[in-house]
Amino acid sequence: MVAGLLLAGGAGRRMGTPKALVRLHGEPLVVRAVRTLLAGGCSPVTVVLGARAEDVTDALLRAGLGPEVGAVVAEDWDEGMGASLRRGLDALTHLPGLGAALVHLVDLPGVTAEAVRRTTDGAGSASLRRAAYDGTPAHPVLLGRDHWSGVVGRAAGDSGARDYLAGHPALELVECGDVAAPDDVDTPEQLRRLAGI
Incomplete structure (x- = not known):
């Protein structure tokens, strides 16, 4: 069983608001990303919150995503992605029967359910x-349970699992360039381009 782990705790300083709450085609990015993980076969899905956690929780509740979706708060979210990754993996260790976690970022609306499935x-x-796009490693990233403690031990700042993955002999790249796009949305201009405005 593969859990979905969505990192959605950042403040979105360049965006001017947390990216989890940014709307694309009327839907908050956090809801869009959770739907992608569910459609790709991940269950349960855990969302790691930080900035404006109550507002993001409200958006998830209003979407009615179902009992397999939960949320945890990384109190030290402002330290960077590493803090959210540590908090999320810690939450998953208490769930029985999980073999792996698929780590996804909230600001990647071009990632599709097919990329998750692959x-x-x-x-x-x-x-x-790691999903790859024309051979370039990107997201999402799949972490088998055997790797969780190693990732947690090296996750710091904004590097997330990058240091653990770099040069790891077990790492496989899964080509997804034909079914998804790895571009993140960091600024209002990027969002407008993506939305076709």
């Missing part, structure tokens, strides 16, 4: 994978 297909506790 990256998780046949995954087990020893799996370590």
Whole structure:
């Protein structure tokens, strides 16, 4: 069983608001990302919150995503993505039966359910994978349970799992360039381009 782990705690300083709350085609990015993980076969899905956690929680509740979606707060979210990743993996260790976690970022609306399915297909506790786009590693990232403690031990600042993944002999790249796009949305201008405004 593969859990979805959505990192959605940042303040979105360049965007001017937390990116989890930014709307694309009328839907908050956090809701869009959770729907993508669910449609790609991840269950349960845990959302890691930080900035304006209550507002993001409200957006998730209003979307009625179901009982398999939960949220935790990374109190030290402002330290960077590493803090959110540590908090999320810690929350998942208490759930039985999980072989792996698929880590996704809230500001990647071009990632599709098909990319999620490809990256998780046949995954087990020893799996370590990254989606790739024309050969370039990006997100989402699949972490088999055997790797969680190693990732937590090295997750700091905004590097997330990058240091753990770099040069790891078990790492597999899963090509997703034909079904998804890895571009993040950091500014209002990027959002307007994506929305076709």
